[in-house]
Amino acid sequence: MNPTILRLLGEAFHGHATTQDMEELTRLLVLKGYYTPPPIKVNKKERKKLLEKSVKKITKEERDQVLQDAHEAFNLAKKEGSPSEDTRIAASKSPQYAYQYAVEIDKAPCEETRTGACKDEHYTIFYARWEGANPALKELMCEKGPKPALFYAEEIQKLPCDQTREIASTSSQCAYEYAIRVDQGTHPVTRESALKNPRYAYEYALRVDKKPTDDTREAASRDSRYAFLYARFIDDCYHPVTWAGAVDKRRYRVMIGGPESQRATATVDD
Incomplete structure (x- = not known):
């Protein structure tokens, strides 16, 4: 896992x-x-009785009433046994039924259902898994924000690219995860974003750089917890920057060593 x-x-x-x-x-x-x-709940009592009629007997006015509801529009398309523009547009007002319409009725992706499904993060993921890599889908997922952009790069495209990296890096957490799971190494864009958050500066040093550096140390040390963790697990020795950032000096001194400790060394970036 x-x-x-x-x-x-x-x-x-x-x-x-x-x-x-x-x-x-x-x-x-x-x-x-x-x-x-869980799927979107639909009150069965509100289902249109019109669908009980033969499709051929539904008037235009009655059809328009059915098309007011995404769920009923999807059911109408199933009953008709083929896709149509009006049922597709109506079903695509709901992310769930946009996705189901694409899979069960169209049996192919299209702009209308893709746009409808991508209104919800979960159905964006389902649609992306089903459709696969596609420039239009990539644009939509990048518009949704850093997490969908990260998902597309990792799970769909399975390659890094400037666009998904830039969008993912609007979040320090997603920037760090992009570096770990997509780039599988450091990159100036993900690094700059991760350094804005002490936690992800620490994680970046620990799991991406796998060594101490001045920039990650300084960023992590803005939070006393990560200043201590950086000293303990990355520097593995006293450093004036992490010492200054740590609040619990006694714990730091016992676990790592204080300024007077013989373990104190100057850590220099490679």
């Missing part, structure tokens, strides 16, 4: 997960296929 999922599950189990962590856990579980969001 994805190590990020395991880490977030552990934090959730112990009650340490933030709202952001839980949202990210849900996204990853959906992305990896471990969880499917």
Whole structure:
């Protein structure tokens, strides 16, 4: 299982997960296929009795009434046994039925259903998995924000590119994940974004650079927790920058060493 999922599950189990962590856990579980969001609920009592009629007997006015509801428009298309422009447009008002219309009725992607499905993050993912790489889909997913852009690069295109990297890097978290899962290494764009957040500056140094650097150390040390973790697990020794950022000097001194420690060394970027 994805190590990020395991880490977030552990934090959730112990009650340490933030709202952001839980949202990210849900996204990853959906992305990896471990969880499917519940379908949009439709009140069966509100279903149009018009669909009980033979399709050939439905008047234009009655058809227009059916097309007011995305679910009923989808059912009408199923009953007719073939796609039509009016049922497609009506069904595509709902992300769920836009996706289902493409898969079950059109049995092919098109702009109308793609745009409709991409109004919702979960159905954007379902549609992308079903359709595969497509420039129009890539544009839509990049418009949705950093997480869909990251998903497209990792799961659909399976290659890094400037566009998805730039959009993903509008979020420090997604920039770090792009570096890990797509670039599989450092890049100036993801690095700049990750350094805006102490947590992801620390994670970037630990898992992307896999070594200490001045810029990640300084960024991580803006938060006392990550200043300590950086000193403990990346520098593995005292450093004046992490010492200044750490609040609990006693713990730092015991676990790592203080300014007077013989372990203190100057860490220089390669």
